Amino acid sequence: MWKRQQNKQPPFKAGKNGAPSGGISKRKKVNPQRFKIQALGKIWTPPPAVKEKILNDILKIPYKAPENMQNKWDKNNKKWKKEPRKEPGHLLKQGIKFSSQEEFTSHLKSEKKNKNVDKKRKLEDVSSPPPHTGALNPAFNDSMQDTPNGKKEEDISTTDSVHHRLKKDKLKELLASTPVNKPIEIEPLEPPVPIKLTIKEKRKRKEARKKTIFDVAKERLSTARFRYLNELMYTQTSAQSFKMFQEDSSLFEAYMEGYKKAAGAWTKDPLDVIIAYVKKTPKTTVVADMGCGDARLARSVKRTVHSFDIASTAPGVVQCDMSNVPLPNESVDLVVFCLALMGTNIKDFLLEASRILKEEGIIKIAELESRIPKNDLDFIKSFGRFGFKLKWKNTKERFFVYYDFIKEREPNSRNNLPHIELKPCLYKKR
Structure with a gap:
């Protein structure tokens, strides 16, 4: 069970001549949810996982982590999170090596700061170049010459005021020797010339789109003819239909034309x-x-x-x-x-x-x-x-x-076979 904490009122602070120095001292802030959790703990013992969630989410009290872990308050998610405890020599176990003592100290400082925030480097002196650990570039070299006293003296004739290790002549030779690919010249596309139609041409186009009364009447007539032929073929025998189309072949052509129009609307x-x-x-x-x-x-x-x-x-x-x-x-x-x-x-x-x-x-x-x-x-x-x-x-x-x-087999006898009828396609009379 969780133990209830006793919040005692602090005593008066005596000032000069035994008088109180400004009343009662400030009381420590207590989360009011703590008392509810403590009262609940008397009748219910939660599992460790539930207890950890309550402490993290409601009371924001760090749960006691194992020895190999440490607690850290996450400001973004506003809860405690566990991190592996960094033991002595953890950098050596990770295999991280440093070329100098300055690089090692800078790495320790960067670990203390937030790793997700990009750090900006501020240079006090513009003329001092940033440290680099890469391979030597042929455009750079040590322009410091040894003096009789054993100290190095800078060769001002071959250095720049800003980058004191830069040889301008060597850099120019390198730039001149590298091939330069000329950019492909693409001619800009000319904008399309808008077609200006006259009023007569606009009228002609509108008239071409519109169907004439003759065309509309022809379409309706062909549709009506197809429906009439379709109903006949459904309501009469195949021998009668065969005889009808034998006498006038144009009827079947009209039927097929209407059928193709109807089939074009099918999904x-x-x-x-x-x-x-x-x-x-x-x-x-x-x-x-x-x-x-x-x-x-x-x-x-x-x-x-x-x-x-x-x-x-x-x-x-x-x-x-x-x-x-x-x-x-x-x-x-x-x-x-x-x-x-x-x-x-x-x-x-x-x-x-x-x-x-x-x-x-x-x-x-x-x-x-x-x-x-x-x-x-x-x-x-x-x-x-x-x-x-x-x-x-x-x-x-x-x-x-x-x-x-x-x-599966041949029909037994034609006289006892059933008469099969399907519903004919009939259209509304208009």
């Missing part, structure tokens, strides 16, 4: 995800791209890719119905449906994919999130009736979902 194109997947497959992989569009998948990978669509707008694209493609049975390792399950006869697409896929081949689907129900268990089970098993899915992406199904 992530699902076809890029499929391209990255195909690049990781073996080089012998044979791919069937259903609803290929402009056949970007075939141009992006070095694999055998068969591109099919209901209209051909790019070289290498075979125009056909997705429910009947010109490929032999079990000739493909991978079938891709990237936003291509369009139509009311998705059942026929899956049967055709099962026909051309090899055993353990993969069918990869990328579709709009809005078309797949939130509870996709029924959607996955319906693929199982066609002989496919879910291998991987990703429904955490924004706007799009991805499914990989592996072919």
Whole structure:
């Protein structure tokens, strides 16, 4: 337990004739927190570490340090800190050597001062050079000559009034012998001349930026045309769409133009995800791209890719119905449906994919999130009736979902297969 200190009032100091000399003497300052700590110590014995922290932080009383340590008050942090006690011969243990007695005394003086403060040297005599312990410079030498009396006398003809050991001639020779690198002359850059446009030119630029009524109407018409064609392809069979685009090929061109504008606003194109997947497959992989569009998948990978669509707008694209493609049975390792399950006869697409896929081949689907129900268990089970098993899915992406199904077997009978329907993309009437 900590002992309570008794603070007794000091006696009166007697002055002349026994009178008090100015009253009570000054009492020693006592930290009021000490009494709280002492009262607490009667009911609780703190560990040594806690006791040391209380003494340092609250009472600022130096804790009794071990014999090999010493206490020092840190003015910056305002607390006591421990430092190793400097024993006799500690400089020799550190391996510090001094060339002269003056250097040793200056080192002792610098230790007493704060090491973090930069010391400024004040020279009483400007003509006296600072002491140095480096190697001799050829520009300097002892210009003091021996006299008959044994004392050295300064040679005034070869010295300077300030630096009495400097030989000017020798220094000039050294400076003349050292090569001087001429600085590279860089021509200053001329400030750009501001282009002053006339009022007519400014008006022309503003008019060029503005879209005419004809351009705005054309864009709206193309957007409306794309939406109309898109709704038709979702709400009719693939055979009807194939016949429609066969009769008028310009319709598919208008559809593709609107599709590219819509795809430009997407944060992530699902076809890029499929391209990255195909690049990781073996080089012998044979791919069937259903609803290929402009056949970007075939141009992006070095694999055998068969591109099919209901209209051909790019070289290498075979125009056909997705429910009947010109490929032999079990000739493909991978079938891709990237936003291509369009139509009311998705059942026929899956049967055709099962026909051309090899055993353990993969069918990869990328579709709009809005078309797949939130509870996709029924959607996955319906693929199982066609002989496919879910291998991987990703429904955490924004706007799009991805499914990989592996072919395990052939479908048992076409009559008992379920009818698969996905939500069509319908637009608000304006």
